[in-house]
Amino acid sequence: MSTAPASTPAADPPASTQTVGMGEVLPHVRPPAELPRPPVVEFRKVTKTYNEGQANAFTAIRDVNFVVEDLHDKGELICTLGPSGCGKSTILRLIAGLGPQYPATFGDVLVLGQPVGAAGPDRGMVFQDYTSFDHRTVLDNVTFGLECQGVPRRQRYLLGRHWIDRVGLNVGTDENKFPHELSGGMRQRVAIARTLILRPRIILMDEPFGALDPMTRMNMQDLLLELWHEVEATVFFITHSIEEAVFLGDRIYIMSNSPGTILKEMRIGQSDRPSKEMQKEPRFQETVYYIRDVISQLEESRRAGT
Numbered sequence: 616m617s618t619a620p621a622s623t624p625a626a627d628p629p630a631s632t633q634t635v636g637m638g639e640v641l642p643h644v645r646p647p648a649e650l651p652r653p654p655v656v657e658f659r660k661v662t663k664t665y666n667e668g669q670a671n672a673f674t675a676i677r678d679v680n681f682v683v684e685d686l687h688d689k690g691e692l693i694c695t696l697g698p699s700g701c702g703k704s705t706i707l708r709l710i711a712g713l714g715p716q717y718p719a720t721f722g723d724v725l726v727l728g729q730p731v732g733a734a735g736p737d738r739g740m741v742f743q744d745y746t747s748f749d750h751r752t753v754l755d756n757v758t759f760g761l762e763c764q765g766v767p768r769r770q771r772y773l774l775g776r777h778w779i780d781r782v783g784l785n786v787g788t789d790e791n792k793f794p795h796e797l798s799g800g801m802r803q804r805v806a807i808a809r810t811l812i813l814r815p816r817i818i819l820m821d822e823p824f825g826a827l828d829p830m831t832r833m834n835m836q837d838l839l840l841e842l843w844h845e846v847e848a849t850v851f852f853i854t855h856s857i858e859e860a861v862f863l864g865d866r867i868y869i870m871s872n873s874p875g876t877i878l879k880e881m882r883i884g885q886s887d888r889p890s891k892e893m894q895k896e897p898r899f900q901e902t903v904y905y906i907r908d909v910i911s912q913l914e915e916s917r918r919a920g921t
């Protein structure tokens with residue numbers, strides 16, 4: 616959990632960073648480096664070509680390098696922004712170890728210093744689509760992972776009810792509901808509880824709030840920040856929304872068009888107030904406008920074919 620004062624970016628090498636509102640643009644994307652502990656996630660010249668060797672081969676990401684440090688007992692919330700189709704989900708699913716994105720065509724994906732393996736409980740995932748099991752109640756959805764691990768029913772229901780409460784659902788009235796009886800926001804609360812109950816070191820979120828209405832989305836952003844400070848994990852969060860990235864992120868990666876690479880890395884000051892309030896602040900807006908300009912220049916260069 617971070618102890619940095621509100622809205623002050625965490626300490627990194629100073630060099631020639633550019634300040635934009637509550638963010639700082641680093642002079643370059645930090646390369647994999649010698650660190651005291653293995654990084655949580657490291658990409659070394661990672662390329663992914665779908666249908667390699669066939670007529671329809673397509674390179675989605677090329678030579679992607681980045682490093683997410685292991686900030687002890689704290690973790691970082693990293694948001695990745697970029698145009699549609701630039702390879703954001705490809706990167707996320709490579710970390711998760713989910714095919715057909717996994718394995719990479721070239722390069723190394725390391726998690727805690729080890730080449731990444733197929734999906735495991737150390738990496739929790741929350742998708743945009745509601746992925747609960749239709750025939751299971753909220754309580755049985757939330758405790759599914761524990762059931763797979765063989766945790767006895769009494770113990771898993773105890774923990775399950777704790778997490779149902781923590782994500783803002785009502786233990787008494789909601790635990791026996793089935794997914795079709797829940798709103799989109801409630802279903803994503805279930806998905807978050809189901810992930811956090813397993814205490815993963817890395818939480819991978821692929822546009823989890825993309826299908827929610829604006830008010831529900833802001834409430835979910837507030838909830839995520841609150842819970843994340845508790846679980847001290849590294850969160851990798853993909854979004855189309857610049858506001859969402861600036862509100863949630865400690866760090867933002869901005870990706871180029873396909874084949875995607877990471878074009879810019881920014882450090883962002885912590886949000887110290889609810890999403891609705893933060894979005895009104897000039898320093899917040901300045902950061903959003905800066906990123907919007909970077910992304911619209913990308914779109915223009917793509918249209919111009921440069």
Ligand SMILES: Nc1ncnc2c1ncn2[C@@H]1O[C@H](COP(=O)(O)OP(=O)(O)O)[C@@H](O)[C@H]1O
Binds near residue numbers: 674703
């Ligand atoms: N299984 C696949 N086979 C072929 N092409 C794919 C596959 N998955 C994704 N792609 C292509 O790779 C590119 C990057 O996809 P993706 O990582 O899903 O982008 P994003 O999440 O940024 O929208 C897209 O052009 C997409 O069409």
Ligand SMILES: [Mg+2]
Binds near residue numbers: 821
């Ligand atoms: Mg995607």
